[in-house]
Amino acid sequence: MKKIALLFTTIFLVCLSAKAQFKTNLDTDWRFHLGHAANPEKDFNYSIATIFSKSGGATKTAIDPKFVDTTWTKLNIPHDWAVDLPFVYSPNFDVESHGYKPIGGLYPETSIGWYRKHFTVTPKPGLDRYELQFDGIFRNASIWLNGFYVGTNQSGYVGVSYDVTDYILTDKENILVVRVDATQYEGWFYEGAGIYRHVWLNQFNNLHVADGDFFVHSTQNGKKATVTLETTVTNKNFYPTNCTVSTYIKSREGKIIGTTSEQKLSLTTNQQSTIKQKITLSNATLWDIDNPYLYRAVTVVKQNGKIVDQQETKFGLRTVAFNGQKGFFLNGKPLKIKGTNNHQDHAGVGSALPDDLQYFRIKLLKELGSNAYRASHHAPTRELLEACDSLGMLVLDEQRLLNSSPEYLDQFTRLIKRDRNHPSVFLWSIGNEEGWIQKNDFGKKIALTLLAKQRELDPSRTSTYAADMGNEFPGVNEVIPVRGFNYRQFAVADYHKDHPNQPLLGTEMGSTVTTRGIYEKDPIRAYVPDQDITAPWWASKAEEWWSLAAVNDYWMGGFVWTGLDYRGEPTPYKWPNINSHFGIMDVCGFPKNIYYYYKSWWTNEDIIHISPHWNWADKVGQPIEVWVNTNADDVELFLNGKSLGKKVMPRNSHLKWSVPYEPGKLEAVGIKKGKKIITSVETTGAPYRVIATPNRTTLKANGTDVVIVNLSIVDEKGREVPVADNRIQFQLMGDAKIIGVGNGDPSSHEPDHCPESAWQRSAFNGKCQVILQAGKTKGTLTLKATANGLASETITLTQSN
Ligand code: GAL
Numbered sequence: 001m002k003k004i005a006l007l008f009t010t011i012f013l014v015c016l017s018a019k020a021q022f023k024t025n026l027d028t029d030w031r032f033h034l035g036h037a038a039n040p041e042k043d044f045n046y047s048i049a050t051i052f053s054k055s056g057g058a059t060k061t062a063i064d065p066k067f068v069d070t071t072w073t074k075l076n077i078p079h080d081w082a083v084d085l086p087f088v089y090s091p092n093f094d095v096e097s098h099g100y101k102p103i104g105g106l107y108p109e110t111s112i113g114w115y116r117k118h119f120t121v122t123p124k125p126g127l128d129r130y131e132l133q134f135d136g137i138f139r140n141a142s143i144w145l146n147g148f149y150v151g152t153n154q155s156g157y158v159g160v161s162y163d164v165t166d167y168i169l170t171d172k173e174n175i176l177v178v179r180v181d182a183t184q185y186e187g188w189f190y191e192g193a194g195i196y197r198h199v200w201l202n203q204f205n206n207l208h209v210a211d212g213d214f215f216v217h218s219t220q221n222g223k224k225a226t227v228t229l230e231t232t233v234t235n236k237n238f239y240p241t242n243c244t245v246s247t248y249i250k251s252r253e254g255k256i257i258g259t260t261s262e263q264k265l266s267l268t269t270n271q272q273s274t275i276k277q278k279i280t281l282s283n284a285t286l287w288d289i290d291n292p293y294l295y296r297a298v299t300v301v302k303q304n305g306k307i308v309d310q311q312e313t314k315f316g317l318r319t320v321a322f323n324g325q326k327g328f329f330l331n332g333k334p335l336k337i338k339g340t341n342n343h344q345d346h347a348g349v350g351s352a353l354p355d356d357l358q359y360f361r362i363k364l365l366k367e368l369g370s371n372a373y374r375a376s377h378h379a380p381t382r383e384l385l386e387a388c389d390s391l392g393m394l395v396l397d398e399q400r401l402l403n404s405s406p407e408y409l410d411q412f413t414r415l416i417k418r419d420r421n422h423p424s425v426f427l428w429s430i431g432n433e434e435g436w437i438q439k440n441d442f443g444k445k446i447a448l449t450l451l452a453k454q455r456e457l458d459p460s461r462t463s464t465y466a467a468d469m470g471n472e473f474p475g476v477n478e479v480i481p482v483r484g485f486n487y488r489q490f491a492v493a494d495y496h497k498d499h500p501n502q503p504l505l506g507t508e509m510g511s512t513v514t515t516r517g518i519y520e521k522d523p524i525r526a527y528v529p530d531q532d533i534t535a536p537w538w539a540s541k542a543e544e545w546w547s548l549a550a551v552n553d554y555w556m557g558g559f560v561w562t563g564l565d566y567r568g569e570p571t572p573y574k575w576p577n578i579n580s581h582f583g584i585m586d587v588c589g590f591p592k593n594i595y596y597y598y599k600s601w602w603t604n605e606d607i608i609h610i611s612p613h614w615n616w617a618d619k620v621g622q623p624i625e626v627w628v629n630t631n632a633d634d635v636e637l638f639l640n641g642k643s644l645g646k647k648v649m650p651r652n653s654h655l656k657w658s659v660p661y662e663p664g665k666l667e668a669v670g671i672k673k674g675k676k677i678i679t680s681v682e683t684t685g686a687p688y689r690v691i692a693t694p695n696r697t698t699l700k701a702n703g704t705d706v707v708i709v710n711l712s713i714v715d716e717k718g719r720e721v722p723v724a725d726n727r728i729q730f731q732l733m734g735d736a737k738i739i740g741v742g743n744g745d746p747s748s749h750e751p752d753h754c755p756e757s758a759w760q761r762s763a764f765n766g767k768c769q770v771i772l773q774a775g776k777t778k779g780t781l782t783l784k785a786t787a788n789g790l791a792s793e794t795i796t797l798t799q800s801n
Contacts, residue, residue, distance in 0.1 A: 348740020
């Protein structure tokens with residue numbers, strides 16, 4: 001009897017784990033060549049050969065399956081070809097704001113990219129439908145499979161999927177060709193160029209639930225959650241088909257905790273039908289920023305009792321509420337939004353971020369004390385949302401353009417359908433600073449159309465719009481459920497008085513410009529002091545906005561512009577400055593001093609931090625302005641053991657002393673609730689050695705895992721030399737590769753990519769970063785970092801299964 005029971009359990013599990021959608025990653029082994037936007041011959045005859053006159057033709061071009069691409073560069077996706085281009089000076093605003101890379105209409109020879117990929121696919125019984133999924137290409141990408149035109153995706157940010165069933169060859173070579181046209185910009189910041197997110201081949205049944213066609217949302221009543229599961233089934237069989245649809249929910253630990261009944265559906269060819277089912281969970285665990293608990297919903301489509309389509313979706317249970325007087329509530333509890341805006345590029349890799357870097361960046365922001373991320377000003381990648389779901393970071397998910405044309409409504413639809421199951425997404429944004437229309441009827445009408453679309457696709461959330469407007473109502477603000485303020489923090493109180501019931505959010509705040517480790521304005525090298533003192537005319541210092549947002553309940557909080565520096569927008573300077581200074585951290589994620597301001601008031605940790613460094617050999621006897629960022633109650637400062645006085649720490653502010661410089665040790669002793677918290681800076685000796693700190697020491701031998709190694713130049717006593725700029729050479733042994741180097745210097749024109757055996761980067765104010773990517777062989781990796789005249793460092797990493 002026992003044996004029979006065991007057998008039944010086994011069969012049951014096998015059926016449930018049958019994977020009825022098959023996903024193959026197509027990131028590896030692409031061929032790449034630049035085309036030409038102004039010379040058809042250099043663009044593989046693109047606009048002189050007839051491409052669209054006959055189906056499956058396109059001979060004489062690189063689209064032709066027979067085209068020989070063996071001389072093209074071999075590479076893997078994600079790829080951003082802008083990273084490899086030199087920095088070029090141009091007085092053109094768009095070139096400047098894109099980080100002085102020769103991309104755009106002025107540079108026809110470096111703005112078109114051709115990609116080719118040869119692949120084979122093995123047919124799988126019952127999975128007769130084939131789909132190509134592109135998660136993100138910058139931009140205007142036209143795609144052909146085996147010479148057949150498949151489609152064009154204008155968006156540089158929202159991905160696209162195409163059914164290629166009729167063109168794909170099974171058990172034979174397929175040729176996938178993508179022509180990427182980056183001559184047009186979508187933003188005023190670095191946007192990269194190329195296939196910079198994953199590519200997939202999906203195989204599934206003719207009867208299936210398409211990507212984005214499953215929507216899970218819930219209502220909570222105490223511990224009880226009512227989960228609504230909306231499943232849209234598509235029938236691509238050439239005959240009417242009957243099926244059943246059901247969903248079950250698994251806990252994080254994999255235990256099935258709720259199941260719907262199997263609901264019958266009859267679908268004619270090409271018909272789509274949506275069913276709504278409900279599961280009640282009596283003892284639900286909520287998703288929260290501190291406990292980001294994720295459930296799994298498994299949708300099962302059966303035909304004649306057999307599973308034909310099955311997929312698992314992670315989701316979380318949580319409530320969000322917005323109140324005009326009391327701010328934001330997560331799961332019924334007030335939560336001040338301590339957010340950051342971010343663009344998507346990182347040091348060394350541009351826009352082509354391996355998935356691990358998404359987690360790395362979100363972890364850095366969590367450590368800062370931030371609880372929310374605004375994907376400014378466009379759709380984030382899927383993996384960023386996964387990182388936010390699993391690490392506990394709220395996301396403001398943004399549409400690129402305030403436009404309701406079919407193209408942009410479609411982009412908005414794809415964005416919402418892709419992202420609506422992510423618990424981290426707490427609010428949609430329909431746009432940002434649309435100066436031509438935000439105050440008039442165009443803006444209002446477009447907003448109404450987008451808001452109606454949002455409610456149709458996701459009634460469980462609402463929307464904001466990032467307005468660079470003060471106490472002004474006509475236009476978008478009249479109709480937007482959550483008023484977003486970009487800057488103009490001084491106008492928030494008056495606006496609130498006039499519109500007391502409209503919830504208020506700082507969609508862009510701060511915008512202080514700082515260069516890590518710099519203490520004097522330097523217009524030649526284009527550096528600004530690393531203190532909360534410089535903000536452009538439209539912006540504010542950190543203290544100005546946060547001291548208002550922190551104490552007024554009607555402020556939901558806000559998003560600082562930005563969490564990390566990014567390429568482009570070199571405000572307040574131009575050339576030779578090639579990246580922004582707005583970040584709380586630099587492009588590598590190294591903290592600037594303002595980091596400690598925010599961390600003091602955004603966390604309950606004991607924070608005490610002194611700036612500047614204490615290496616001022618040429619300033620002996622001269623006054624140095626010393627800042628202390630802390631959340632202590634009071635602070636006493638000591639120079640070489642002598643007290644420089646005690647000061648009471650005002651909330652949401654900082655402390656300052658003027659200290660005549662003498663080398664030695666500057667120490668700050670804070671008292672926080674009766675407890676001492678101490679920090680110091682010391683005059684260091686000369687650079688003596690390199691030290692390397694990896695973010696982890698083991699990586700998977702899967703060809704994709706990433707380790708981020710931070711390098712420091714230290715003196716003989718191991719203290720980082722804050723002005724060191726030694727050039728560091730890297731030698732990597734083992735089956736892995738370096739994929740980028742950076743140092744956070746916003747004016748550095750050193751390459752992010754180097755020839756295989758010559759990887760190097762100068763330190764900037766003591767630090768730089770190297771990013772390694774795993775190979776597929778198990779074993780040991782060693783990274784040796786050397787700098788002329790300094791002791792070197794070798795670290796060992798383990799690559800395993
Ligand atoms: C805002 C804009 C951002 C960025 C920022 C710099 O006006 O929305 O994209 O340009 O200014 O302060």
